[in-house]
Amino acid sequence: xxxxxxxxxxxxxxxxxxxxxxxxxxxxxxxxxxxxxxxxxxxxxxxxxxxxxxxxxxxxxxxxxxxxxxxxxxxxxxxxxxxxxxxxxxxxxxxxxxxxxxxxxxx
Numbered sequence: 696x697x698x699x700x701x702x703x704x705x706x707x708x709x710x711x712x713x714x715x716x717x718x719x720x721x722x723x724x725x726x727x728x729x730x731x732x733x734x735x736x737x738x739x740x741x742x743x744x745x746x747x748x749x750x751x752x753x754x755x756x757x758x759x760x761x762x763x764x765x766x767x768x769x770x771x772x773x774x775x776x777x778x779x780x781x782x783x784x785x786x787x788x789x790x791x792x793x794x795x796x797x798x799x800x801x802x
Contacts, residue, residue: 698775698798699728699768700791703747704760706735710781711760717784718762725791730768746772764794 700722704711715731722729732743746765749772751757758779766773776794778787 697728698726698764698766698795699730701730701732701743701746701763701765701768702760703732703734703743703757703763706733708759714760714781714787718760718787721784721788721791725788725795727764727791727795728768743768746774750774750777762791764791764798 700718702711702714702718704714719729719731730743732739732747734740746763746768747754747757747761750763751761760779760781762778763774764776764778766775775798778790778794782790
């Protein structure tokens with residue numbers, strides 16, 4: 696299992712920018728690959744668009760930012776969880792860890 700955190704965000708989002716000071720570091724400390732997808736970066740967005748649309752077909756329920764935790768994002772992906780919106784660093788770490796714990800308990 697090669698889990699990754701895919702961050703879908705906007706360059707215009709203040710909360711997305713604030714989270715960028717620690718979200719990648721937290722993900723990597725938890726042993727996860729981190730993929731930053733800004734909606735304005737069309738090439739990167741196109742590459743991961745199918746993952747976002749699988750979770751949010753019309754994008755109406757997604758938060759800013761939306762972090763999708765996914766197995767094998769480069770191929771036959773499987774979404775295992777998500778964290779939506781802005782959170783303080785400790786709470787963000789806890790929410791990501793809860794997703795990892797739920798994946799571990801299923802195996």
